[in-house]
Amino acid sequence: MTLITDYIDQAPAETQPQLTAMYQLLKGLLPDATEKFSYGMPAFALKKPVVYFAAMKHHLGFYPTPGPIEAFEDDLLGHYKYSKGAVQFAYDQPLPVDLITKMVKFRLDEMSD
Secondary structure, eight states: OOHHHHHHHHSOGGGHHHHHHHHHHHHHHOTTOEEEEETTEEEEEESEEEEEEEEOSSEEEEEOOHHHHHHTHHHHTTTSEEOSSOEEEETTSOOOHHHHHHHHHHHHHHHHO
16 A cells, blocks of 8 residues: 555545546556655655646546646647646546646656756
8 A cells, every 4th residue: 555545545436446547547657756645635756746636526636737738738628627737637537548648758858857
């Protein structure tokens, strides 16, 4: 068990499939990252936070920071609710794995600059 898997286990049952899918995707994309909590949310960090995610009442919140959201705004527009630092994924829809993957890779590139 990890901090994040404990969080998922304690989340409402209807949110757990999406949380688990997000966790597994991020763990695969960020194998060397440290799992932690920051701002009360699960986070993956490489010296500093890369991305955060959290179960909200009506959606899974994904927080890749503003850079990736700006870079992939055309992919988000009309498909997902989003703001400067957050994207909302509906629980009744599959996660957009390709989009999340691109956003995480962009974030990693952004962090290495």
